[in-house]
Amino acid sequence: MGTDVLAGLASRSFQPRVYGVGAWTDNLHFAYDLVALLKPRLLVELGTDRGESYFCFCQSVVENRIGTRCFAVDNWRGDLHAGGYDETTFEQVSAYNRQNYANFSTLLRSAFDAALAQFADGAIDLLHLDGLHTEEAVRHDLERWLPKLRAGGFLLMHDVLVRNRGFGVWKVWADLIQRGRAFTFQIGPGLGVWQKGEGSLPPMLESLFTAPNESGDLLIEYYRRKAARLQQEITQQWQDGSIRQTAFAQQTIVQVFHTHDGAHREEDSVFARIGHESWKEISISLPARSGAAPLRIDFVSAFTTIDIASIVVGSSAGEHYRADGGREFGAIRVEGDGKREPHDKSFRLKITGLDPQLYLPILNIPETVEQPVVTLRLRISSVTPND
Template identity: 45%
Template sequence: MTSIVRSTLIRSHQWYIAATNCFPGNKLRMNFNISSISAATTHPQYLSGHSAWVEHIPFAFFAVATLAPRRFVELGTHYGDSYCAFCQAAVVLGAEAPFSAIDTWEGDEHAGLYDSAVLAQLRTVHDARYGEFSSLVQSRFDDAAKNFEPASIDLLHIDGLHTYEAVKADFEAWLPLMSERGVILFHDTDVRRDDFGVWKLWEELVARYPSFTFHHGHGLGVLGVGSEIPNSFGQLLECSDTEAEAVRQLFANLGRAVSRAVDLSREQAAHRETAEKLLRAEALTRQHGDTIQAVTPQQEAIEALTAQHQDAVEALTSQHQQNIAVLTRQTEDKIAALQANAQAQAEDAERKIIHLSSQLRSAHGHLRLMENSRSWRWTRPLRRS
């Protein structure tokens, strides 16, 4: 990835050199030191992958190279891409000076709210590399301003809450702290959606101060508020429209190279994640295969036992069904015999009843005959006595 980005940055550098010969008179009035342009092609060491400022990182290197700020302050740092670029430029160019990043690291309505992990991650990068001359100050902007002397800041980057009222308040609060070499940067000067208002303040300021406006990367405004800005930087604020267009094209190309680096980083991270997932999947597949091989004999034994059990169940079932059939037939035969015996007994009892009934009728007949006989009547008195 680094080689691709560096080649793109070098091509942009070569484009600038060629561009100086493409205008009337074969050169631009501007005469940037070649080292300052080379600084702008430096590959940034830190890219969070989340910042909207990355396309202006080449200009951060250029600003440090040409302005050599004796004190730099950034208002609104978030992930730290812009701030770490300024710090890296100071180290590379040997221009270390007191640098301060000021932010609550809690977020706002434009950046969104976030937790302490963002600042913690930034510290892991910042403290070891730049902690000797730079500090991350967790504070509100107006509170932090009280810790700076008037006319002590050479370079100020305002990138906090982007409403018109907020950015105007930041500008007015920090303007007295700017030195005679003072330059202020405003990000998002080209954003006109929702309640973003940097563009509105910028239109007011460019009528009062020397300025330069970049339109790529959501817009970056460069405002000269000092009266003794070094010429190496000040000529940017005084260039003609033709020269301004060439400079804008140069830094837009450089910025796109950095943006491409972020895209490549994301792609590589995605590829690494995919590769790791594939490796894990292959490991799981191998593990699964080993497990299958280990389990297969046991599975075969289980299947054999299952088959034996099934055969035994079927045999028992068949025998049981046969036993049931035999018992059923025996029971049916016994029931039939009992029914036949009961029928015979019933018929015999019925015959006996008929016979007894006949005998009873006959006895009743004899009794009536005896009671009606003369001898029975004559002997009645004797029976009474």
């Protein structure tokens, strides 16, 4: 089969319309091909968030002219691993779905369990499981939803390689691959592809399921190259500023690093995501003993201006820190890709790149406080506001 296996891939000319807004960027080309090859009649995704994976499935349905019925199930509130987010996400996802895919795609805003009744046993041809990533949650979702998948149907599980931050998908995946044919993409956070029982396979999947073999190696290399190119494109968009025009630019991630030893690690951070242009208040819960080293607040925000009216750290024991004006604002240190600009009321921060950081002073939070909460009142603007 050799290079033939690449020749017919639909993704050779695929340009994703929604990307860089989740952890799915590295797997989009494969997902696009999978839909084109399997031509599922019914596709269901559990865990959609901003729609990086889901809208890729939908794009494939349209561009490859497949009559798939698609459903996205999510409460659109976020979770422990995805972080919390505000209503902006659902508003944007539903508007995008309405404008582009309304005739075959339905968003079910619901808990996964509550949506079970909408699907008959054995009805789903392609199921994507991408909800909360603790082992317990994944086992629960899988147990409830596998009966909905038809014999011979396919399951996708995302993040099967991630072993930190309390992720347990990899454990569930390790058990599942004992019970059916499967392939694990070792790209990015890892994508598992599993078939329920037996059934015919398109040659592309046959090659992957029986890898290592020449065709399988070519495919893996092909998807690796496509993923790398897309990531390069995103880097380029940050460098030339065109990131502002992408779906990515419509929201901002606020990430708080709470290490007590001064080292900043992703696994010792919590985050939330908010929409732009109006004043918002977000509260992010921190673990005990936060604040012993300076809290660091990062913004992932595409060249915006951020006005911060206040930053408060409090708990059930009271208020431990408040910055809402001159002297306290002056004690906040800006590092990385951010620049403080003069403003009479707010702490105005201009984002100049990918990694702006604010360092708060060391806080004196009693060790007995179990859950400090940092609350920011802020407004994020794509252009610098006049006030």
